[in-house]
Amino acid sequence: MDKTNEMVLRFLSRSSNESFARVTVAAFVAQNDPTLEEITDIKTAISEAVTNSIIHGYEDGLGYVEIKAVLYPRKLIAWVSDQGKGIENIEKARQPLYTSKPELERSGMGFTVMETFMDEVDVTSTPGQGTIVKLIKHFGSPVDKERETK
Amino acid sequence: MKNIVMNAGKLNSQRVKEVISLHVTAKKRKGILIVALEGELDHHTAGVVRDFIDKRLEDPTIRNMAMDVTGLTFMDSSGIGMLIGRYKIISKRGGKLGVTHTSSHIDRIFRISGLYKIIRAYNGLEEALNDMGVN
């Protein structure tokens, strides 16, 4: 299917931009007539990825976070990227409860939340160069991938 | 048509207000800190809530905490970390942490993160207060 729309959003890694980013993407996908739950799922996943870029990628220094979002008739693909420190071990980072910053009261659940609320989550990262998180959401699919952590 | 446009505008202005703010209030009742959260709980706002609650938890006569999240419209993993941190403080005093009025979104975050294992869900504030020893 051909894409119906596309946007790019680029902003400084300030925490005040977390709500700006998720609300902007939510407004962009609204044209696809998503359910309220689909909008909340997307907002939550975008918030997780953006917060990770700000906290982990730039470690509260300043850099740019970029979101590219492409809409298809029944699908959203979004890329959240930073040019921050990158991830050494992606598999380990994606484990539930793994966090490199327990002293900041992080719970290590960000990737698990993204995986639960989206249909697909791909992480590409190069240490010292940055991270790209690709998020895919299908609209109108009756997925319930909810799971409890043991 | 005109009506719809007006409604949409009204809705938007409400949303924006919710997004940029988180409102936290607290009162104390018989050793229980009752906290109400309204708005959006993310990394940006979690620090404010944490400081606000911890300031009140300096009162050593507070043992338990009950949170009313009726007005909480958004929460991500930053909220999970903040709640686990407050649980640690409360449980060290032998107290309980409870939550009431979770929306379906907040409920899902609680379920996937296992938060219900440390924070008990109550059907309303009265039930929480009864269980925590008021009355």
Ligand SMILES: Nc1ncnc2c1ncn2[C@@H]1O[C@H](COP(=O)(O)OP(=O)(O)OP(=O)(O)O)[C@@H](O)[C@H]1O
């Ligand atoms: N953009 C990024 N740049 C560098 N490291 C990252 C990035 N995103 C995630 N990470 C690494 O992956 C780990 C796991 O991320 P995840 O979001 O699951 O947990 P967290 O952010 O540590 O905690 P939480 O999201 O629950 O507050 C992080 O602790 C960090 O080490």
Ligand SMILES: [Mg+2]
């Ligand atoms: Mg995270």
